[in-house]
Amino acid sequence: MPRIGAEPIRKAALINATIFEIGRAGSLNVTVAQIARRAGMSPALAHHYFGSKEQMFLSAMRYILRNYGRSVSETLPGRGQRGRLNAIVRASFAPQNFQRETVSAWVNFYALALINPEARRLLRVYHRRLRSNLVIALRPLSDDPGRVAETVGALIDGVYLRAVLIPGGVDAQAAEKLILDYLDEALT
Amino acid sequence: MPRIGAEPIRKAALINATIFEIGRAGSLNVTVAQIARRAGMSPALAHHYFGSKEQMFLSAMRYILRNYGRSVSETLPGRGQRGRLNAIVRASFAPQNFQRETVSAWVNFYALALINPEARRLLRVYHRRLRSNLVIALRPLSDDPGRVAETVGALIDGVYLRAVLIPGGVDAQAAEKLILDYLDEALT
DNA sequence: TGTTCTTGATTGGTCGATCAATTAAAGATA
């Protein structure tokens, strides 16, 4: 059984399973055993690789945030002016970032950030980066880029939060439009 | 000890303690024993009055939402036109609704709504009522009251969400201004 | 007396974490 070089594969499997299980349960109340079983290994092995459940959660959160950050910066280059702005907003509602499990995990990570300093730090890094991206894109378009960036950031989070509560799936189209419409009227 | 007619007093104490402990812990992972101790009674008595921990949580959530709804409708009458709108927004950031413990509990109730149908129902009622209030106030001011109401709703939630993550307390003033500024530019 | 209030004690169950033991690959030695 033991193939050498299993660590990165196992860790990746565990991170995926963590996000999936948290999303599925809609809560951080998932057991290490559940996650490990989903990832096809024993609970002991999960502990072996991550040391603790907390570290698994934080790694999963890092993964989500890194993914989001990547999908933002990937869609950035090119597209002058307003195009950059639209790209940032659109990335937030791209299928990979806006799937029910992911958004559900996202909400729970916000709750985790209330009690875990490292989780809070990660979230603040994401906030800063998003804000910075928005400000740069807004600079040539608005006379108060800071305020508009803040508003868009809050709007994205708010729309995410409400999206998971809608029973019949999530309408990324409508969510995206709400924010783009705001930008239309904010950028006179 | 046993005074007659203790039930409503005990229940109120437990609901307060529930919100306080959830806010303090920043998580729904509070024990019935913690809550009961905070409310000055034994865990068994808490079960006696509420039947289960879940019912305690739901009652606490109802209490928060009722409180919020009341503080909105109290500030409503009078003030023609734009005044009603400002009042609704201002109520969201009134001290009683925007204290750290309350907002922290609020975020966790959102997470609870992901897994508990009754919690989800309560939250949807709050969404509908807020939206309805906003639409009525917006009707004479905007040619698309529905969209603006949706945006303000998401904005309030987003600002709440971000407020709890700021280390040095919450700036209700700034939060309020962000939303009022949005309204200024949305209502040409 | 009967009803309401109240709690200590207990039960049944869950879960994170640890550890000793097993398996197998990689590398060294001769």
Place this chain on the structure above:
DNA sequence: TATCTTTAATTGATCGACCAATCAAGAACA
């Protein structure tokens, strides 16, 4: 090649702690 050594991978079993919920019984009031 055959054998030994080292190291990584993996798990079953178990420990210790925590906790929601129940119950029987006591205490105070009408």
